[in-house]
Amino acid sequence: MSDDSLSVTVDEPRDAVSREWELFVREGPDDALTHAGSVSAPSADIAREQARQLFEWTAEALWLCPADEVERIQTEAVATVASAGEEA
Amino acid sequence: MISVSKLLCDLDAEGDGLRYDAAEESRKEQIRDRKQRRPVVVWNVTKQCNLYCEHCYAAADTEVADGELSTTEGKALLDDLADYGVPVVLFSGGEPLVRDDLEELIAYADEVGVRPVLSTNGTLITDERARSLRDAGLKYAGVSVDGLPERNDAFRGEEGAFDAAVRGIRNCLDAGLKTGLRYTITERNAPDLRGVVDLLTDEGLDRFCFYHLDYGGRGTEILDADLTPTQRREAVETVCDMTRDYHDRGEEIETLLVGNYADAAYIVEYAREHYGEAKARTVYEYLRTNGGDPAGERVADVDYQGNVHLTQFWQNYSLGNVRDRPFGAIWDDDSNPVLAALRDRESRLTGKCAECAYSDVCRGGSRLRALTVEDDLFAPDPQCYLTDEEVRTRPPAAPDTGTAD
Numbered sequence: 353m354s355d356d357s358l359s360v361t362v363d364e365p366r367d368a369v370s371r372e373w374e375l376f377v378r379e380g381p382d383d384a385l386t387h388a389g390s391v392s393a394p395s396a397d398i399a400r401e402q403a404r405q406l407f408e409w410t411a412e413a414l415w416l417c418p419a420d421e422v423e424r425i426q427t428e429a430v431a432t433v434a435s436a437g438e439e440a
Numbered sequence: 441m442i443s444v445s446k447l448l449c450d451l452d453a454e455g456d457g458l459r460y461d462a463a464e465e466s467r468k469e470q471i472r473d474r475k476q477r478r479p480v481v482v483w484n485v486t487k488q489c490n491l492y493c494e495h496c497y498a499a500a501d502t503e504v505a506d507g508e509l510s511t512t513e514g515k516a517l518l519d520d521l522a523d524y525g526v527p528v529v530l531f532s533g534g535e536p537l538v539r540d541d542l543e544e545l546i547a548y549a550d551e552v553g554v555r556p557v558l559s560t561n562g563t564l565i566t567d568e569r570a571r572s573l574r575d576a577g578l579k580y581a582g583v584s585v586d587g588l589p590e591r592n593d594a595f596r597g598e599e600g601a602f603d604a605a606v607r608g609i610r611n612c613l614d615a616g617l618k619t620g621l622r623y624t625i626t627e628r629n630a631p632d633l634r635g636v637v638d639l640l641t642d643e644g645l646d647r648f649c650f651y652h653l654d655y656g657g658r659g660t661e662i663l664d665a666d667l668t669p670t671q672r673r674e675a676v677e678t679v680c681d682m683t684r685d686y687h688d689r690g691e692e693i694e695t696l697l698v699g700n701y702a703d704a705a706y707i708v709e710y711a712r713e714h715y716g717e718a719k720a721r722t723v724y725e726y727l728r729t730n731g732g733d734p735a736g737e738r739v740a741d742v743d744y745q746g747n748v749h750l751t752q753f754w755q756n757y758s759l760g761n762v763r764d765r766p767f768g769a770i771w772d773d774d775s776n777p778v779l780a781a782l783r784d785r786e787s788r789l790t791g792k793c794a795e796c797a798y799s800d801v802c803r804g805g806s807r808l809r810a811l812t813v814e815d816d817l818f819a820p821d822p823q824c825y826l827t828d829e830e831v832r833t834r835p836p837a838a839p840d841t842g843t844a845d
Contacts, residue, residue, distance in 0.1 A: 362763050365507040368487065368743045369657070369755050377777060388776050390747075392756040405815055406757060409788075410777045424764060 362424040368392065372419035373399040377411045390419055441649070442703050442730065444680055444695040447723045448711060449687040453647075453694050478525040479740040479771065482559075482752040485514065485545065486534040487744050491561055492597040493586075494665075496657055500534040507745040509762075511541045515548050517742065517762055522552040524768035532559040532752065534744065537569065543576035550577030558582065559622065562608030563601055570608075570615035581612050582649060584622040587629035588636060595629065606643065613644045620647030620694070626665045630675050634682055637693070641686075646693045650679055652700035652823060655812040656753035663813075669825035676703055676825075680710050699753075701733045701805050702824045705798035709830060721836035724801065732803030736782035740771060750782065754808045781817070782807060791820040796831045 366372040369392035377388040388407065393399035396416065403414050445451035486508055489500035509517060521529060529549050536542050537560055549556040558573070562583035565573075573581065586595045589602040596602075612619040621640055625633065637648055653666045667675060676697065683695045697703045704727045712720035731738065734751070741749040747758035748770045759779060760770040774780040781788055789804045796802070804810070805821030813822040 362761075364745065364763055366745055366747060366758070366761060368505070368507075368745045368747055372747075372758070379777065386775060388778070389757060389759045392758070402756060405811055406778055406817065409817060410781070426764065 358425045358427055360426050360428050362426065366390065366419045370394045371399075373403070373416045374419050374422055375403050375407075376415040376417075377407050378413040379410050380412055383412075385413065385415060391416075442697045442701070442707065442727070444683045444697060444707065445687070445693065447707055447726055448680060448683060448715075449692075451687070451692055451694055478527060479734070479738050480528045480530065481521055481526050481767070482530045482532050482739065482741045483514075483517070484532050484534060484741065484743045484752070485509070485536050485542065486539050488538045489533055489535040489561070490538060490564060491535070491601060493561075493584075494595050494597070494662055505744065509744065509746055511544060513746070513763070514541075514545050517746070517767065518545070518549050518552055518554060520762065520767050521549075522554050524766075524771070526554055526767075528555045528557060530557050530559055535561055535564065537564040543572050546573065546576040546578050550579075555579050560584070560608070561596070561601070561605060562612075563604035565608030565611050567611045567614060570611040570617060573612075574615045574617050578617060580618045580620065582620050582622045583609050583612070584624075585636060585640070586624055586626075587632040588639070591629050591632055606640070609640065609643060609645060618647070619645060620649055621645060622649050622651060624651040624653055625667065625672075625675050626653055626662070627667050627671060628665055630667060630671060630678075633675065633678055637682060641691065641693060646691075647696075648693060649696045649698055650675075651698045652703075654699055654751075654753035654806060655809050656751075656755050660812060666823070669823075672700070672823065673706070673825045676706055677710070680707065684714075699806065700821070700823050701802035702821065702826050704730070704732065704801040705796075705826055705830060708798070708801070708835065709833070712836065717836055724836045727801040730801070732799075732801055733805055733807070735807055736779055740767075742767065750779070751808065753806075778817070785818070788818045789820075790816070790818050792824070792826075792828075792831050793818075793820045796826070797833050797835050798826070798831070801835075 371394060372390050372392055374390050375388050376385045378385045391399050391402040393402055399416050403416055407414060446453060487500050487505040488503060492502060536558060546556040556578055557580040558578055559582045583605055585602065585605050586592050592602040593599050609619055623636065679695055679697060686693045708720050708724045711723040736750040739751050741752040742762060743755065746762040748760050748762060748767060749755055749758055759776060785804055786799055793799055793804045805824055807817055809821050809823055810819040811817050
């Protein structure tokens with residue numbers, strides 16, 4: 353396994369305002385479903401409403417997933433802040 | 441940010457290089473290079489605050505929240521911002537002074553070439569802390585006061601907050617720190633505006649930033665306290681009149697309006713009425729360079745957990761997190777439809793914004809307010825107070841040079 357392997361887990365919370373919901377958008381039938389940020393909302397219903405407000409002008413499909421249910425794993429080269437480590 | 445004192449009274453001030461590409465004509469310290477094209481970044485270093493203000497966009501709390509970027513992570517973020525060419529980092533909160541590593545972070549920002557400035561409620565700035573902030577390399581402290589004592593203290597949820605903030609301002613000024621006022625105008629404190637400026641001018645303050653209420657965080661809970669269009673127009677006129685009065689008396693205060701680019705059109709019309717067409721044209725050209733509402737372009741926000749936002753007020757939508765991806769990569773990722781649309785918003789604006797003569801100096805104002813009130817990212821800003829006549833007017837034309845090209 354190389355040094356670039358997916359070895360860094362980022363598990364710090366993202367719920368700065370309230371529960372965070374990762375947001376995925378597909379704009380057309382042939383497009384990929386792509387990550388388009390996240391919304392903060394206390395419930396799935398409110399998250400769905402916020403996502404609809406933001407993306408209904410362009411989205412054909414919206415998927416939402418609680419950020420705290422997402423495993424974030426990446427290479428060390430990408431995780432610039434996470435890999436900064438803690439001070440002694 | 442619209443500098444009333446620059447536009448109406450030709451005040452030379454730091455920051456005009458960023459706002460109006462006016463660095464070459466300035467005698468003050470200016471940012472002159474490629475950094476002008478990068479966003480100013482607000483970094484909410486903590487959610488914790490010693491006060492509990494009614495209008496706090498960050499919905500700050502009195503307790504420490506989980507997930508704050510550590511000192512080391514903060515320095516990595518500052519490296520990241522420096523690499524991307526960010527010109528200014530505004531340390532904000534919560535109340536940034538509750539972090540005991542604030543000076544260390546400010547010093548690091550200064551060391552890596554990102555100009556460190558501060559937004560604070562001022563109540564924790566002792567004379568010792570003011571000196572340590574200065575010694576760390578802080579370039580500016582903006583202290584929030586939202587009315588004369590009674591109204592400010594009610595707004596901020598603590599008796600004595602006004603006096604504590606004024607002590608903080610005095611300590612900053614005594615330490616030789618460039619210091620200014622931040623004042624969010626609402627229906628409740630609009631009558632205090634001139635009184636606060638008079639009082640703090642006597643204290644030696646010479647920079648006053650007036651914020652329109654944006655609809656983020658707890659700001660969404662006090663929409664009923666926001667100004668009506670008529671009141672807003674009167675408040676902006678007061679700022680313009682007051683600025684001229686001070687300058688006419690030889691007191692060169694710097695005054696700025698923040699958060700509502702209908703003000704840009706209003707100031708062009710104000711200049712036309714009070715100074716004539718040539719002055720209005722100059723003001724208009726400055727404001728065209730300034731470029732209107734900056735969300736998603738010339739201002740960005742990183743919250744205490746590293747989430748990146750379109751502005752500091754737009755906390756309930758994040759583009760990504762700096763623990764996952766460098767700030768520059770997040771900010772440059774136009775595959776995000778909202779980010780791309782904000783950068784091409786003029787073609788998408790609807791209603792009166794679509795036909796407004798001043799859309800190039802306003803660019804529709806706050807998209808967050810449109811979204812919050814109208815449920816539509818491209819609807820007119822509900823705070824726009826321009827008349828139908830102003831929307832249809834002809835902006836000042838460039839002089840006819842008689843040459844064709």
